[in-house]
Amino acid sequence: MTQTLTIRRPDDWHLHLRDGDMLRAVMPHTSRHFARAIIMPNLVPPVVTAADARAYRDRIQAAIPADHSFTPLMTLYLTENTDPADVAAAHAEGLINAVKLYPAGATTNSASGVSDFSKVAGVLEKMAEIGLPLCTHGEVTNADVDIFDREAVFIDRVLDPIRRNHPELRVVMEHITTANAADYVKANDKNLGATITTHHLVINRNHILAGGIKPHYYCLPVAKREEHRIALRAAATSGDPRFFLGTDSAPHTDENKLLPCGCAGCFTAPNTMSILAEVFEQDGALDKLEGFASLNGPAFYRLPVNEDTLTLVRETPAYPENIPTPEGPVTVFDPAMPLHWSVK
Numbered sequence: 001m002t003q004t005l006t007i008r009r010p011d012d013w014h015l016h017l018r019d020g021d022m023l024r025a026v027m028p029h030t031s032r033h034f035a036r037a038i039i040m041p042n043l044v045p046p047v048v049t050a051a052d053a054r055a056y057r058d059r060i061q062a063a064i065p066a067d068h069s070f071t072p073l074m075t076l077y078l079t080e081n082t083d084p085a086d087v088a089a090a091h092a093e094g095l096i097n098a099v100k101l102y103p104a105g106a107t108t109n110s111a112s113g114v115s116d117f118s119k120v121a122g123v124l125e126k127m128a129e130i131g132l133p134l135c136t137h138g139e140v141t142n143a144d145v146d147i148f149d150r151e152a153v154f155i156d157r158v159l160d161p162i163r164r165n166h167p168e169l170r171v172v173m174e175h176i177t178t179a180n181a182a183d184y185v186k187a188n189d190k191n192l193g194a195t196i197t198t199h200h201l202v203i204n205r206n207h208i209l210a211g212g213i214k215p216h217y218y219c220l221p222v223a224k225r226e227e228h229r230i231a232l233r234a235a236a237t238s239g240d241p242r243f244f245l246g247t248d249s250a251p252h253t254d255e256n257k258l259l260p261c262g263c264a265g266c267f268t269a270p271n272t273m274s275i276l277a278e279v280f281e282q283d284g285a286l287d288k289l290e291g292f293a294s295l296n297g298p299a300f301y302r303l304p305v306n307e308d309t310l311t312l313v314r315e316t317p318a319y320p321e322n323i324p325t326p327e328g329p330v331t332v333f334d335p336a337m338p339l340h341w342s343v344k
């Protein structure tokens with residue numbers, strides 16, 4: 001039985017760090033294991049201009065513990081008023097690595113997102129021209145579309161038309177949750193990739209709803225049926241370079257998770273690598289973990305892989321049930337299964 005596994009140091013291609021006290025509290029839990037992360041811009045107010053991204057990057061850098069090495073990869077939040085020239089300049093100076101599309105109202109702090117997709121055609125055209133990836137929260141928001149169908153409908157009604165209009169646009173389907181999304185990625189061999197979260201590899205909708213409602217498993221897109229979880233596991237462990245890790249680690253205080261209208265998001269930064277090792281070992285694919293967590297993402301983003309390494313050892317991991325923050329505790333994702341791998 002394999003006792004240790006050393007891989008290139010991983011990156012997280014979809015991460016929420018928040019701001020202020022919360023940023024300072026959660027930052028070490030990512031920078032301890034990950035070398036880089038694509039930083040989501042859904043702050044209040046959102047990170048919409050190059051100036052916003054520069055200031056946010058500086059606040060992140062100030063929150064990195066002195067003995068950790070970590071590089072935030074910044075994104076801009078796409079609005080109907082985003083200026084293509086500002087985006088191009090931010091990309092040219094190396095400030096941003098992607099632009100993030102939130103359909104207005106789809107998820108946490110998405111009110112400034114896009115309602116009329118024709119209004120962002122100019123920005124998308126510019127991004128296609130300069131090779132800057134578009135990260136997408138892929139759910140429609142129409143009240144008449146069932147929440148469990150919103151990802152599949154987004155692919156048909158929004159994503160596929162965008163990709164037909166801008167065939168050179170490089171797109172990441174973020175946090176995919178359905179077999180439909182995995183199949184769409186597999187059917188397209190150019191300019192398309194997808195991130196998969198840690199939690200969507202281990203929970204289905206029963207974990208949220210059966211035997212009492214479990215707010216800590218509620219995230220968006222919401223976890224689907226078991227057959228979809230199995231399709232995501234197959235995609236993640238397949239070695240297909242179009243699929244890579246984006247934890248979507250999304251801290252909210254317990255107070256905000258446990259409200260009558262609680263926030264969406266799972267906080268997975270502290271135990272993601274232990275969970276992934278368990279998942280890949282269960283599926284007989286430990287040799288594919290490095291591709292998923294450390295190689296496929298840099299290849300898509302056209303960045304070098306990390307030179308340093310991370311070693312996992314067969315030992316029960318120790319991590320807290322929650323982490324303290326000045327705003328209150330944040331519960332760490334419970335994988336609902338025993339874990340056997342620790343980061344050394």
Ligand SMILES: NC(=O)N[C@@H](CC(=O)O)C(=O)O
Pocket residue numbers: 016042107108137218219220221248250251264265266
């Ligand atoms: N995934 C979530 O459930 N929540 C994210 C937003 C997002 O990534 O959609 C958050 O910012 O809390």
Ligand SMILES: [Zn+2]
Pocket residue numbers: 107137174175220221
């Ligand atoms: Zn999202």
Ligand SMILES: [Zn+2]
Pocket residue numbers: 014015016040248250
């Ligand atoms: Zn997210």
